[in-house]
Amino acid sequence: MAGSGxxxxxxxxxVLLRVEDLVVEFPAGRAGRTVSAVAGVSFxxxxxxxxxxxxxxxxxxxxxxRALVQLPPxxxxxxxxxxxxxxxxxxxxxxxxxxxxxxxxxDPISSLNPRRRVRDIVGEGPRVWxxxxxxxxxxxxxxxxxxxxxxxxxxxxxxxxQCQRISIARAxxxxxxxxxxDEPVSALDVSVQAxxxxxxxxxxxxxxxxxxxxxxxxxxVKNVSDRVMVMxxxxxxxxxxxxxLISRPAHPYTRALIASIPSSAxxxxxxxxxxxxxxxDPPSGCRxxxxxxxxxxxxxxxxxxxxxxxxxxxxxxxxxxxxx
Amino acid sequence: xxxxxxxxxxGLGFWLATGWxxxxxxxxxxxxxxxxxxxxxxxxxxxxxxxxxxxxxxTDGLGRDxxxxxxxxxxxxxxxxxxxxLLGLAIGAPLGLLAGYRRKAADAVIMALNDVAQAFPAxxxxxxxxxxxxxxxxxxIIVLGVLGVPSWVRLVxxxxxxxxxxxxxxxxRVLGARDRRILWRExxxxxxxxxxxxxxxxxxxxxxxxxxxxxxxxSVQAPTPTWxxxxxxxxxxxxxxxxxxxxxxxxxxLTVLSFNLVGDRLRALTDVREIGLxxxxxxxxxxxxxxxxxxxxxCLLQAEDVRTHFVTPRGLVKAVDxxxxxxxxxxxxxxxxxxxxxxxxxxxxxxxxxxxTAVRGGTVYLSGDDLTARSPAEMRSVLGPRLGTVFQDPMTxxxxxxxxxxxxTEPLRVHLRMGRRQAREEAVRLLASVGIPDPARTLRRxxxxxxxxxxxxxxxxxxxxxxxxxxxxxxxTTALDVTIQxxxxxxxxxxxxxRDMAVVLVSHDLSVVARWADEVIVMYAGRVVERGPAAEVFxxxxxxxxxxxxxxxxxxxxxxxxxxxxISGRPPDLADLPAGCAFRARCAYAGDxxxxxxxxxxxxxxxxxxxxxxxxxxxxxxxxxxxxxR
Numbered sequence: 014m015a016g017s018g019x020x021x022x023x024x025x026x027x028v029l030l031r032v033e034d035l036v037v038e039f040p041a042g043r044a045g046r047t048v049s050a051v052a053g054v055s056f057x058x059x060x061x062x063x064x065x066x067x068x069x070x071x072x073x074x075x076x077x078x079r080a081l082v083q084l085p086p087x088x089x090x091x092x093x094x095x096x097x098x099x100x101x102x103x104x105x106x107x108x109x110x111x112x113x114x115x116x117x118x119x120d121p122i123s124s125l126n127p128r129r130r131v132r133d134i135v136g137e138g139p140r141v142w143x144x145x146x147x148x149x150x151x152x153x154x155x156x157x158x159x160x161x162x163x164x165x166x167x168x169x170x171x172x173x174x175q176c177q178r179i180s181i182a183r184a185x186x187x188x189x190x191x192x193x194x195d196e197p198v199s200a201l202d203v204s205v206q207a208x209x210x211x212x213x214x215x216x217x218x219x220x221x222x223x224x225x226x227x228x229x230x231x232x233x234v235k236n237v238s239d240r241v242m243v244m245x246x247x248x249x250x251x252x253x254x255x256x257x258l259i260s261r262p263a264h265p266y267t268r269a270l271i272a273s274i275p276s277s278a279x280x281x282x283x284x285x286x287x288x289x290x291x292x293x294d295p296p297s298g299c300r301x302x303x304x305x306x307x308x309x310x311x312x313x314x315x316x317x318x319x320x321x322x323x324x325x326x327x328x329x330x331x332x333x334x335x336x337x
Numbered sequence: 338x339x340x341x342x343x344x345x346x347x348g349l350g351f352w353l354a355t356g357w358x359x360x361x362x363x364x365x366x367x368x369x370x371x372x373x374x375x376x377x378x379x380x381x382x383x384x385x386x387x388x389x390x391x392x393x394x395x396t397d398g399l400g401r402d403x404x405x406x407x408x409x410x411x412x413x414x415x416x417x418x419x420x421x422x423l424l425g426l427a428i429g430a431p432l433g434l435l436a437g438y439r440r441k442a443a444d445a446v447i448m449a450l451n452d453v454a455q456a457f458p459a460x461x462x463x464x465x466x467x468x469x470x471x472x473x474x475x476x477x478i479i480v481l482g483v484l485g486v487p488s489w490v491r492l493v494x495x496x497x498x499x500x501x502x503x504x505x506x507x508x509x510r511v512l513g514a515r516d517r518r519i520l521w522r523e524x525x526x527x528x529x530x531x532x533x534x535x536x537x538x539x540x541x542x543x544x545x546x547x548x549x550x551x552x553x554x555x556s557v558q559a560p561t562p563t564w565x566x567x568x569x570x571x572x573x574x575x576x577x578x579x580x581x582x583x584x585x586x587x588x589x590x591l592t593v594l595s596f597n598l599v600g601d602r603l604r605a606l607t608d609v610r611e612i613g614l615x616x617x618x619x620x621x622x623x624x625x626x627x628x629x630x631x632x633x634x635x636c637l638l639q640a641e642d643v644r645t646h647f648v649t650p651r652g653l654v655k656a657v658d659x660x661x662x663x664x665x666x667x668x669x670x671x672x673x674x675x676x677x678x679x680x681x682x683x684x685x686x687x688x689x690x691x692x693x694t695a696v697r698g699g700t701v702y703l704s705g706d707d708l709t710a711r712s713p714a715e716m717r718s719v720l721g722p723r724l725g726t727v728f729q730d731p732m733t734x735x736x737x738x739x740x741x742x743x744x745x746t747e748p749l750r751v752h753l754r755m756g757r758r759q760a761r762e763e764a765v766r767l768l769a770s771v772g773i774p775d776p777a778r779t780l781r782r783x784x785x786x787x788x789x790x791x792x793x794x795x796x797x798x799x800x801x802x803x804x805x806x807x808x809x810x811x812x813x814t815t816a817l818d819v820t821i822q823x824x825x826x827x828x829x830x831x832x833x834x835x836r837d838m839a840v841v842l843v844s845h846d847l848s849v850v851a852r853w854a855d856e857v858i859v860m861y862a863g864r865v866v867e868r869g870p871a872a873e874v875f876x877x878x879x880x881x882x883x884x885x886x887x888x889x890x891x892x893x894x895x896x897x898x899x900x901x902x903x904i905s906g907r908p909p910d911l912a913d914l915p916a917g918c919a920f921r922a923r924c925a926y927a928g929d930x931x932x933x934x935x936x937x938x939x940x941x942x943x944x945x946x947x948x949x950x951x952x953x954x955x956x957x958x959x960x961x962x963x964x965x966x967r
Contacts, residue, residue, distance in 0.1 A: 069818035070789075082511050112513045118504040126505045128526040134505075137522070138512040172907060183508060202675040202845065204904035207889040211901055229819060236891035236899055255897045273823035274893060275852040285820055288788050 017053040018319040021252055021327040025096070028057040029223050030081075030191055035090035037076045037247075041293045048292045050076035051087070052247040052300075058191070063217065063224040065238030065255065067231050067270070071289055073247040074227045078195045081225070082114050083107060094191070112142070115184035119196035121176030125168035131179055132164040138187040152182045155219065157212060174205035181212065185220060193225040198233060210237055231270055235259060240325070243267050246289055246300040249319060253326040263322055263333040265305050299331065307332040351602040354595035361592055365411040374402035376409040377560045385578035395580035397570065403584050406562040410585060413556065413563045414592070417477055417547040418540040424482025425539065429489025430532065436490065437497025438520060447490065455487040460549065467555045474557050477550060481543050492535050496528045530606070537600030541593045548589055564589045633705050637839050638664040638687075638807050644698035645679070645686040652912040656682040658863040659699070664807070664856075669833060669840040671854030671871065673847055675886075677908050679863040680843050684809050688724060689716045703806070722752050725800030725838075729812035731792035735784040741768075741795055742780030748802045767798040771828060790821035794828070801832060808833070811843045826853050847886060851875045859883050862909055862919035869944030877954060879946040882920045918949065926950040 019033060037051035051073040058064050066074045080087040083099055092099040094113060102110055118124045125134055136149045150160035156178040168176055177197060184192055194213065198206040214237060217224055228234045234241055235255035243250040243258070243266065251264040262268045269285040287304045290296055296303050302312040309332060317329045364371065374381040374392070380400035387395045394403035436447040463480045470476045500506065501524055509519045544564075550556040551565025559566065564585045571581030631641045645657040657679040664670045672680045685691050687701050689708065701708040703723060708716070720726070728734050736744060745767060746760035755763060761780070768776030771794040784792055793813060800808055810829060814822035830853055833840050844850050850857060850871065857874045859867040859882065867880040878884040888902040906923045909915055915922065921931040928950055936947045941954075 069820060079507075084507060084510060108513050108515070111511060114511065116508060116511050118508070120504060124504040124508060126503075126523050126527070128530075129522070133522075137509060137514065141512055141514045141518065174907075180508070183512070187512060203847070203886055204675060204889045207891075207901035207903040208905075210891070211903060214898060214900070231819075232891045232893045232895075235893060235897060236895060236901070238897060259893050269820055271893065273819045275823070275826075275846075275848040286824070288790055288821065289818075 017248065017316060018329070019055045020319050020321060022055055022057050023059070025093070027059060029060040029095055030225075031057040031091075031093040032077075032081065033091040033093070035077060035080055035092070036088045037073065037080045038088045039076075046293055049247050049295055050292060051080065052295070053090075054244070054247070054249055056242055056249070056252070058223050058225065060190075060223055061217075061221055062240070063226055063238045065234035065241040066225065066227045066244060067229065067234045067241060068244035069229055069289065071246065071292060072244040073292075074244055075195050076247075077244075078116065078193045078225065078227055081191075081193060082111055082116060112138070112187050113189055114191045114193060115187060115189040117177070117180050117184050117192065117194045117197045119199050121173045121180065121200060122168070124180045125176055127168055130165055130167055131158075131171075134168070134179060135164075135182045135186055138183065142187070148186055149182075152186045155185065155216065156182045157208075158182070172205075173201050174208060177201065177209055178212070181209075181216065185216065188220065189222070191223045191225065193227070195227045196229070197226075199228060199230070206233070213237060231259075231274060243270065246292055246295055248300050249329055250301065251326075251328050251330075252319075253323070257323065257326050261323070261326070263326070263328045264330050265307050265332075265334060266301050268334055299329075307334070347602050347606075350598055354598040354602075357591055357595045358599065361411050361588070362415060364408045365415050368405075368408045368412060371408065373405040373408060376401065376405040376562055378402070381405075385574060385581075387578075387580055394584040395578065397567075397578065397581045398574050403567075403581055406567055407564070407585050407588050410562045410564040410567055411588070411592075413474070413551070413561065414544050414547055414589070416474065417481060417556070418543040420478035421481035421485060421543045421547075422536050422539045424478060425485030425489045426532070426536065428483070429486040430493045430528075432486075433490040433493025433495075434497050434520060434524065434528070437494040438501050438516070438524065440498075444494070448494070451487045451490045459484045460546065463546065463550060464553070464555060467550060472550075472555045472558055477547060477556050481546055484546075485539055485543065488539070489532075489535075493528055493532060496531050497524055500524050500527045531604065534600045534603035534606075537596045537603065539600075541596035541600070544589065544593055544596070631700075633702055634663055635705070636663045637666050637704060638841075639702040640683075640687060640699065641701070642699040643683060643686050643701065644696075645682050645691060646696045646698070647692075647694055648696065649912065654911045655863050655914065656695075656911060657686055660858070660860070660865050661699075662856075662858060662865075662868070664839045664841065666806070666839050667833065667837050668855045669830075669842055669853055671850035671857045672841065672843045672860060673845065673850050673857060673886075674860035675845055675908065677862075677911065678860040680845075680860050681811055682863075683860070684811050684841065684843055688720060688726065688809065689713065690720075718752075721748050721805070722803040723806050725803070725805035725808040727793070727796050727800050727808065727810040727813045729815050731789065731796045731816070732784060734796045735792060737784055739783075740780065741782055741784065741787070745780065745795065745799055745802065748799060752803045763802070764798075767802055768795070770832070771795075771798045771801075772824070773798070790817055790825065793817060793825055797825070797828065797832070801836070804836065805838060807839045807841060809841045809843075812845065813842070814849065815845070822849070829853070847875065847890065859886075862914060863911060864919065864947065865938055865945070866920065866948070867944075867946045868938070869946075873944060877952075879944065879951040879954060880948045881924050881926050881950070881952065884952060885923075885925075918947070926952075 022031065025031060033055045035051050035054045038047040038049055041048045054077055056064060068074050081092055086100055094110065097110060099110060132149055135152060139148065149164065153160040153163055158175065158178055168179065171179065198209050201209060210233065216222060226234060226237050238255050240252060241255045241258050242252045243264065245266050251258065251267045258267065259271060262271055285304045285306065290303055298314050298316050299312040302308040311331050317331050319327050319329045322328045378401060381402045382392045382396040382400055384396055384398055384400040386392065392402050392404065394407060397403055432447050436444040463484060466480045467476055506519060506523050509523050547556055548565035551563035552569045556563050556565060567585040568582055575582050633639065640660060640662050643657055643660045647654040647656060660683055662670060672683060674680045686697055691697060703719065708719065742761065742764060745764040749755045749760040749763050764780055765776045768779055773779050773791060773794050787795065814825050817825060826849065829840060842850060842854055854871040857869065857871045858865050859874065859880065861882050867874055867878065867883045874883060875887060878887060885902065885904045889904060891901060904923050909919050917933050918931040918936050921927045930949045936949045938945045938947045
């Protein structure tokens with residue numbers, strides 16, 4: 014995998030958010046070494062679309078999400094929101110534009126300030142922007158909380174699922190165009206997870222949201238997404254509508270991800286061994302080649318470029334699975 | 338209720354200490370209006386007299402009332418303490434906030450200066466400055482206040498770093514809040530709690546420092562009495578009037594102790610998460626009812642009516658309430674349930690690894706041998722050699738400062754009494770058997786140098802080192818990536834076959850369990866609600882909760898934007914369980930009987946379920962199944 018390229022991007026005037034060649038790096042210890050968290054990732058979203066990003070820990074999905082809101086800004090690359098280049102904005106202009114994007118995080122406890130009441134947490138956005146009217150009750154109701162009992166309490170009095178509802182309410186109150194959900198259900202029990210996933214779908218329809226949905230669970234991502242993008246070690250592997258991706262996975266890593274879901278009927282031969290290499294010192298060529306059952310010499314020399322292999326099905330691999 | 342719990346957590350010592358501080362504070366504030374002799378009135382009573390009704394603390398060498406002098410001395414001590422602490426806070430807190438919030442250059446400069454400042458010998462510095470600038474209240478406050486600044490910077494910076502990294506700060510920034518607002522609204526309220534606790538400890542430090550200065554005559558000058566000065570004056574007449582030294586000493590000692598105690602207690606409260614989780618210590622009350630007689634079966638592991646209860650101020654929490662099962666060699670039993678279902682507590686109960694506040698009931702037999710009758714010391718010879726354990730987070734299971742080699746060889750040397758060399762060779766073999774590449778080199782490494790998957794393999798190797806009969810794996814793959822998760826589960830399965838062990842696999846993830854378990858127990862609110870062969874339980878669930886769990890998880894085969902079936906509501910409060918079936922409020926099939934009578938676990942054709950309205954066993958619709966039952 015480890016693919017680069019922008020062949021899969023759609024015309025600029027059709028999309029709301031367009032991310033091009035995003036690169037995120039962090040300093041790693043001494044000696045000026047860097048962690049290559051995101052290495053040239055591109056994707057785009059139409060208004061009202063949900064893009065799922067799936068991958069294992071260290072694949073750069075969360076770093077990419079934070080780079081979208083410029084916290085911290087990416088090392089290089091472009092983030093276009095409705096034609097406006099976010100990476101070129103600074104200070105006040107960035108602050109004004111950034112509020113059109115909102116985020117929901119994984120850890121329901123760490124996402125909420127333990128010392129503030131729910132009313133203040135959710136009402137923070139309007140207060141910052143000095144918006145007239147009080148929409149806190151309305152938004153709390155929209156996420157399925159009773160404003161009468163919930164608003165005056167503090168986060169520790171709520172369960173994980175309810176905390177996640179509060180986080181969603183906080184993100185929604187500013188009427189954002191894009192909501193970035195970074196592993197929003199990973200910390201929740203199965204039954205609560207289903208409640209939150211359904212809620213996100215309802216709210217998406219009600220508020221005409223565009224969603225970036227990040228998770229490590231392919232089944233969850235597929236459930237809420239229109240298109241699913243598979244990432245590995247900071248690179249894009251494969252991008253396709255969810256159904257297509259599951260029924261005709263072409264990238265060896267996608268196949269391995271599907272096979273490792275216990276309920277899938279994929280044969281075990283598609284499983285991979287070993288562990289992801291360090292992002293401080295990623296492999297040459299295709300970054301997946303060290304674990305890939307189909308790797309050849311070419312994979313170590315030449316990085317695969319993203320190319321089209323079906324209707325809206327994109328792949329970055331030199332040796333895709335044959336039965337595609 | 339919350340308030341009651343809070344005061345219980347603070348303890349009696351806290352309230353006594355607070356009372357003493359208030360008493361000293363009030364006395365200091367009201368020193369002029371209290372019916373006391375004037376502190377500088379000589380011959381208010383006979384000199385060097387002991388305690389009497391007129392002079393409760395006696396009189397000093399000049400016949401002055403010691404109580405009055407101690408009370409007026411409190412003004413200086415508390416005044417200096419308060420002033421110095423506030424001064425240190427006023428300078429240190431903004432610097433600490435700046436360093437912790439801005440990081441980078443600001444942090445580097447502030448902390449470098451701070452380290453330099455902290456390297457000064459504080460008391461010598463104070464002596465020098467006061468001796469030079471003049472010993473008066475203002476100078477003492479300034480010197481002690483400034484000396485406290487480095488500690489304040491350190492404390493506030495550390496706390497700020499913690500909170501500034503939390504996601505709610507990131508969220509505030511995405512909302513558009515400016516730095517100043519984020520600092521005031523999100524960071525400062527959180528930092529304020531540890532800071533206020535430190536303020537009390539700082540008071541104690543300053544009172545001692547002021548006492549030392551006063552003893553040397555470098556604090557507020559006579560005629561104003563100070564505690565340190567009083568002790569110094571009394572020193573010369575200690576033999577015939579010990580009260581002159583003792584009174585200020587004891588008062589000062591109690592005051593310093595009280596401030597430290599209050600500070601410590603407040604600090605214990607700062608961990609918000611700690612509050613709901615810590616089992617409250619209280620005398621053992623209701624021991625679970627004696628269990629009915631049962632046969633001891635001829636099997637490897639038998640649990641009979643296992644109960645784990647906690648006595649809390651909110652009532653009796655029945656974390657595990659009557660769980661029974663049997664397990665044979667070469668089989669895997671899965672225990673599934675959501676958080677709070679009691680699945681982990683069941684395992685801990687079987688292993689005898691419970692917090693001291695737990696009340697355990699029921700019996701556990703290992704090859705007919707009653708484990709519950711064993712003392713903790715006797716359990717130790719079973720844990721390891723016969724019962725192996727693997728927990729969710731390998732990082733907490735491994736000691737971070739010891740090498741992998743030291744940790745893997747330890748059970749071999751302790752339980753199997755191997756020599757160093759032999760243990761090492763065995764450790765290499767063990768690591769190789771759990772699929773760790775280059776095991777000899779891995780033995781020399783530390784846990785943090787390995788990935789999560791490798792660490793979990795190490796803990797599995799450790800669990801297997803003494804050849805246990807049963808391996809307990811509590812959420813062994815929850816912290817791991819999916820591709821790694823699969824490798825670890827395969828490994829567990831292979832090892833079970835090779836070693837002819839039994840495995841107890843605890844998981845919240847039904848799909849994990851379905852593939853690798855022979856037998857399944859589904860738990861809800863501390864009880865078993867369904868039990869049976871894995872393929873059957875997941876293929877045709879009889880208990881509505883099992884069905885609902887299966888349907889709540891999204892499936893790969895579902896179309897996108899497929900509406901998931903949810904289980905409405907929340908699990909019941911374990912301290913206040915409903916009268917009938919615990920799942921009733923969330924169940925689509927519930928009837929009248931479910932509200933009044935708890936359904937017993939009914940055994941039918943090798944399966945069991947606890948439900949008054951079970952799903953039909955003939956239901957062929959595989960629609961509800963999530964797994965291809967292999």
